[in-house]
Amino acid sequence: MRLFSFELTAFSLLALIMFSCNGEKKITQPQKIKSELCVGKYYTEEEGAKKLQEYAQTYHTAAEWEKRADKIRKQIRKGAELNLIPQKDWHYPIKVIRGTKHKMDGYTVENIALELKPDYFVHGNLYTPENVNGKIPAILNPHGHWFKPDDYGRFRPDMQYRCAVFAKMGAIAFAWDMYGTGEDTAHRHHAPEVLTMQTFNTLRILDYISSLPEVDTSRIAITGASGGGTQTFIASAIDDRIDVSAPVVMVSAHFFGGCVCESGKPIHKHGNFETNNVEIAACFAPKPLLLVSDGNDWTKNVPNVEYPYIRNIYKLFGAEDNVEYAHFKNEVHNYGPSKRQAVYKFFIKHLGLKPGNLLTSDGKIDESFVKLLSTDELKVFPERELVKDPMKD
Numbered sequence: 001m002r003l004f005s006f007e008l009t010a011f012s013l014l015a016l017i018m019f020s021c022n023g024e025k026k027i028t029q030p031q032k033i034k035s036e037l038c039v040g041k042y043y044t045e046e047e048g049a050k051k052l053q054e055y056a057q058t059y060h061t062a063a064e065w066e067k068r069a070d071k072i073r074k075q076i077r078k079g080a081e082l083n084l085i086p087q088k089d090w091h092y093p094i095k096v097i098r099g100t101k102h103k104m105d106g107y108t109v110e111n112i113a114l115e116l117k118p119d120y121f122v123h124g125n126l127y128t129p130e131n132v133n134g135k136i137p138a139i140l141n142p143h144g145h146w147f148k149p150d151d152y153g154r155f156r157p158d159m160q161y162r163c164a165v166f167a168k169m170g171a172i173a174f175a176w177d178m179y180g181t182g183e184d185t186a187h188r189h190h191a192p193e194v195l196t197m198q199t200f201n202t203l204r205i206l207d208y209i210s211s212l213p214e215v216d217t218s219r220i221a222i223t224g225a226s227g228g229g230t231q232t233f234i235a236s237a238i239d240d241r242i243d244v245s246a247p248v249v250m251v252s253a254h255f256f257g258g259c260v261c262e263s264g265k266p267i268h269k270h271g272n273f274e275t276n277n278v279e280i281a282a283c284f285a286p287k288p289l290l291l292v293s294d295g296n297d298w299t300k301n302v303p304n305v306e307y308p309y310i311r312n313i314y315k316l317f318g319a320e321d322n323v324e325y326a327h328f329k330n331e332v333h334n335y336g337p338s339k340r341q342a343v344y345k346f347f348i349k350h351l352g353l354k355p356g357n358l359l360t361s362d363g364k365i366d367e368s369f370v371k372l373l374s375t376d377e378l379k380v381f382p383e384r385e386l387v388k389d390p391m392k393d
Contacts, residue, residue, distance in 0.1 A: 036269040038276070040258040045301060048254030048276070052309045055279060062316040069283045072275050073238050079267035080234075081196045089117040089200075094208045097121075099380040105369045106130050107167035111380045113183075114176075116204040123183040123380045124154060124176030124205075127167040135216035137171040137351040138209045139163075140235075140242075142202060143178060144226030144335075145259060147390050153182050155375040158335040162223075164370040165344060169353035171221075174209060176201070178227065179261065181390040183380060189390035194261040202235045210241060218243060219351050223343055225249050225292075225335035230262040230277070237283035244350045246343045248292040249333050251281045251306050255298035259391075282310045286319030288350040292339050295329035303327050341365060 043051065059065040077083060092115075099111035110126045129136065141163055143153045151157075154175040163173040179198045180189030187197070202222075210217050221244035224232045229250025236245040250257075253276055257263045268275055281289065291307055293299035299306070307325040314323045326342035344365045347353050358365045376382050 036266040036271075037263060038256040038268040038274075039263045040256060041254060041298070042256045043254040045254050045305075048252070049301070049305050051274075051276065052253050052278060052305065055275070056309070056312070059316075065285070065313055065316055068279075069237075069285075071273060072279055072283055075270055075273065075275070076234060076238055076267045076280065079270065080199050080265050081193075082199060085196070085200055090204070092117045094204065094211075096208075097380065100377070100382075102373060102377065103130075104164065104371060105168075107164060109164075109373065109378070111378060113380045114205065114208055116201065121184070121186075122176050122201050122205065124174055125163070125378055127163040127173040127175075129167050129170050129172070132214050134214075135219075136214055137219035137221065137347075137353065138212070138215045139166050139171050139173045139347070139351075140202070140205060140209065140220070140222040141173055141175040142222070142224035142228035142231040143175065144224065144228040145178075145391065146226075147181065152375060152386065153177055155182075155378050157372055158225075158340065160372050161337075161367050161370050162335070162340050162343070165340070165358065165365055165367055166347070166353070168358060168369065169344075169348070169355055169365075171347075171351065171353055172209070172212065172215060174205065176205060178390070181387050183384055183386060185384065185387055189387070190260055190392075192260070192264065194259075195263075195265045195267070198231060198261050199234055202231050203239055206235070206239060206241055217241065221245065221347060221351055223248060223347075225339070226333065227257070227259060227262060230257050233277065233281040233284070234267075236289075237280050242284075242287075244288045244347065245281075245284050246290040246292065246346060247281060248335050248339055248343070249294055249297055249299050251277055251291050251293070251302065252298040253278050253301070253305055253309075278306045278309055282313045285310070285313050286317035286322055288322045288346070289314075289324075290343065290346040291323075291325040292342055293325065293327045294331040294333060294339075295327075296331065297333040300329075337367070340367075 059068050095115040097113040101110040108128050113121045113123045159175050166173040177184050179194050180187040222232050222242050223246035225248035229247035232247040236242045293302035314320050360366050
């Protein structure tokens with residue numbers, strides 16, 4: 001069942017009965033609670049820009065913004081129902097199931113499954129530099145809603161390219177299946193709990209990555225496109241362990257995400273309090289943030305609407321140099337080569353990645369060394385069929 005819009009009527013277990021002096025019974029009416037979901041194109045572009053102007057009047061200093069940001073973070077945690085996940089699940093010792101390990105050109109790709117709580121698994125691929133000396137950065141890579149047979153989730157060429165480049169430049173990179181996609185045949189992506197569990201997955205994967213002895217926990221980054229961009233800015237807003245963030249083709253003042261994994265829980269609005277994905281991304285201030293956008297989706301206004309708003313928040317901290325945008329007016333909704341180049345440059349700057357001989361004379365990163373692996377080669381369990389149509393109810 002889709003959770004795009006609905007109304008809930010809450011009844012108390014016992015009606016409150018009051019007696020007047022003449023003995024008549026007065027029964028209170030059941031309280032009506034309206035859903036507070038902000039789904040898809042919730043506002044027009046003009047309305048979204050106007051909302052940002054209204055939000056900007058609620059703070060004028062870094063301290064005042066932090067108070068608002070704290071409300072936003074609390075609403076995300078409460079609205080996503082993360083507080084309903086038992087504490088024992090958050091502290092469950094993560095177990096690793098190891099599959100094939102591929103030796104590549106200067107890095108390895110290991111197929112692993114992580115048991116994040118009892119009998120609950122996330123499947124993914126761990127990209128690691130061939131030679132690790134000392135502490136190195138780590139980069140989390142959630143994926144978006146691309147599920148064609150030859151262009152699927154964590155197996156996509158763009159995911160393999162960037163994770164391989166990250167590893168070649170000296171970072172650990174991890175890519176994993178969205179809830180109810182890929183090898184996660186035990187769950188439905190359009191289940192009511194998807195936003196809750198997908199966020200749980202990201203934060204628990206962060207637990208795992210942070211626990212690796214070779215990882216420098218002061219240099220952890222996250223980047224993803226589309227639905228992976230949503231997971232990027234949600235996790236960046238609520239978990240201080242993330243140091244650098246690059247949401248791709250997702251930050252918008254008027255579009256809130258069209259899937260239940262992005263807007264199926266009331267993370268943006270509650271009572272008189274309202275926010276949007278621009279402010280959620282801005283909760284990362286003053287740490288390094290890169291917005292990547294294009295001219296053919298809901299991020300087309302980033303240079304003139306979303307980026308200036310976020311930059312003004314960074315300016316309150318004196319940290320304008322920590323926020324950038326890369327806009328590709330003639331491109332479409334993807335994590336294509338030019339978008340990857342922008343992220344490479346930003347991560348080299350803020351994570352201390354070492355491009356070495358990958359850096360070309362025109363200042364770009366050469367991806368030609370990457371050998372793409374087949375979907376079957378990247379599965380943890382090669383015999384397992386993937387979820388064929390995760391977007392189907």
